[in-house]
Amino acid sequence: MKEEGRSTASKEARKISKLPKILIVDDSGENLRLFCTILKKAGYRITSAANGKDALRKLRKAKPDLILSDILMPVMDGFRLLQEC
Numbered sequence: 001m002k003e004e005g006r007s008t009a010s011k012e013a014r015k016i017s018k019l020p021k022i023l024i025v026d027d028s029g030e031n032l033r034l035f036c037t038i039l040k041k042a043g044y045r046i047t048s049a050a051n052g053k054d055a056l057r058k059l060r061k062a063k064p065d066l067i068l069s070d071i072l073m074p075v076m077d078g079f080r081l082l083q084e085c
Contacts, residue, residue: 021045023064025055025081027073035068052076056084 022044024035032048049055053076071078
């Protein structure tokens, strides 16, 4: 029984790791919460950042399949973020 439980957990972990990962970058907390809620419910794995500089740090740790970014942000705007990727 124990082996079967491990196998099921292992299969679930592999399934989750194959879900597309999206990095959402926006200086508006309200927008971040909205996008995160909608996309998580749709089955995506989500990482978020409040500005381009924070997003670059997170990009070094995890490679998203898609970056959804605001353009006008303090610290580093969305254009600069995408140039630096």
